[in-house]
Amino acid sequence: xxxxxxxxxxxxxxLGFTHYPKVEITIFMLCxxxxxxxxxxxxxxxxxxxxxxxxxxPMYFFFSxxxxxxxxxxxxxxxxxxxxxxxxxxxxxxxGCAAQMYFSLAMGSTECVLLSVMAYDRYVAICNPLRYPxxxxxxxxxxxxxxxxxxxxxxxxxxxxxxxxxxxxGSGVINHFTCEILALLKLACVxxxxxxxxxxxxxxxxxxxxxxxxxxxxxxxxxSILRISSLDGRSKAFSTCAAHLSVVVxxxxxxxxxYLKPSNIDSQEIDKFIALVYAGITPMLNPIIxxxxxREVKVAVKKxxxxxxxxxxxx
Numbered sequence: 001x002x003x004x005x006x007x008x009x010x011x012x013x014x015l016g017f018t019h020y021p022k023v024e025i026t027i028f029m030l031c032x033x034x035x036x037x038x039x040x041x042x043x044x045x046x047x048x049x050x051x052x053x054x055x056x057x058p059m060y061f062f063f064s065x066x067x068x069x070x071x072x073x074x075x076x077x078x079x080x081x082x083x084x085x086x087x088x089x090x091x092x093x094x095x096g097c098a099a100q101m102y103f104s105l106a107m108g109s110t111e112c113v114l115l116s117v118m119a120y121d122r123y124v125a126i127c128n129p130l131r132y133p134x135x136x137x138x139x140x141x142x143x144x145x146x147x148x149x150x151x152x153x154x155x156x157x158x159x160x161x162x163x164x165x166x167x168x169x170g171s172g173v174i175n176h177f178t179c180e181i182l183a184l185l186k187l188a189c190v191x192x193x194x195x196x197x198x199x200x201x202x203x204x205x206x207x208x209x210x211x212x213x214x215x216x217x218x219x220x221x222x223x224s225i226l227r228i229s230s231l232d233g234r235s236k237a238f239s240t241c242a243a244h245l246s247v248v249v250x251x252x253x254x255x256x257x258x259y260l261k262p263s264n265i266d267s268q269e270i271d272k273f274i275a276l277v278y279a280g281i282t283p284m285l286n287p288i289i290x291x292x293x294x295r296e297v298k299v300a301v302k303k304x305x306x307x308x309x310x311x312x313x314x315x
Contacts, residue, residue: 009172009187012097014090016081016177017272027276028085031078034280038074041287042067048300055300058136059125062118063290065145066111066247070283073107076100077279081177097179102160104279105181108255109206110152115248116210116217117144122241123217127224155202162195176272178279183271211252218245243290250285254278 017024049055049064080100084090092100125132163181169189176183181199185192221241228234254277290297 009168010094011091012094012172012174012179014081014084014092014177015173015175016084016090018090024085028082031276031280032082034284035074035078035082038070038280038284038287041284042071044301045287045290045297048297052300052303055296058121058141059118060296061141062114062121062145065148066114066118067287069107069111069114070286073104073111074279074283076103076107077178077275092179097174097184098160098164101163101179101181101184102156104178105156105159106153108152108278109155109202110148111251112206112210112255113148113151114145115244115251116213117148118244119214119217119248122244123221126221126241155206159199159202162198166190166192166195176275178275180271180275207252207256211248214248239295246289247282247286250282251278254282 017027020027045067046064049060049067077100080092080096084092121136124135128135159181163184166185166188167190168187172187174180174183174187185195188195218241225234225238254274257274
């Protein structure tokens with residue numbers, strides 16, 4: 001189609017899960033539960049990382065950043081869907097759709113970079129323990145975290161602007177529950193090859209490349225761990241990496257299946273459920289994985305609960 005057939009769209013309509021009327025209420029309840037658990041779990045992880053002085057280390061600083069990302073990402077993706085379901089309206093304004101798409105892309109892109117940074121942090125801690133406090137000092141950690149946020153925000157801006165400049169056709173019906181960039185591209189009246197090329201380049205920079213850095217980091221980590229003679233030492237080293245590796249597999253697995261699948265595969269219904277995993281389940285499981293596999297976090301949470309209980313009792 002050419003630009004003369006384009007329509008000025010002021011509002012978009014989400015199809016969501018209307019194709020599954022029997023399970024739509026179930027999906028809503030599950031999304032609401034996931035969102036509440038995500039808010040609670042990540043907020044607690046941020047709180048204990050700030051309040052407990054024993055957790056004022058680079059690893060927990062990056063954990064806090066990851067928890068903040070998860071809260072923002074889940075809020076941008078799931079909150080409009082939950083609000084629309086309650087109100088009975090499945091619409092969103094053009095500006096609201098642009099903002100939702102930008103924040104979702106920004107948080108997801110930032111997490112890609114941050115997970116590779118966290119792998120480097122574990123590499124330095126295990127392979128160069130004596131130099132760790134010098135290499136990963138407070139100033140460096142803040143700069144690295146800020147760089148992750150800036151990179152994610154910039155790449156998201158490039159993708160969002162590229163898509164919103166396209167001429168859109170039809171009634172503005174999005175076959176998704178959120179303003180997901182791939183679903184929005186299907187409304188374009190013009191050739192989208194340039195935008196798809198931009199997305200491919202950014203996807204390669206933010207998915208395979210960070211994954212390669214993570215794999216290299218853990219290859220060195222594994223080599224160092226195997227040289228540790230003490231069984232307790234090996235166990236402790238493995239435990240500090242297990243939580244991060246679990247999150248990496250979960251996050252990159254869903255992201256790769258969505259954004260780097262062959263372009264000839266049209267699976268919007270599957271994409272919706274992958275997006276639910278990506279936007280709901282992964283951010284919900286992150287704090288659970290870290291707390292269950294990390295003794296320091298569990299101790300900090302117990303101390304916080306005991307302190308609050310004593311304060312309430314004294315009052």
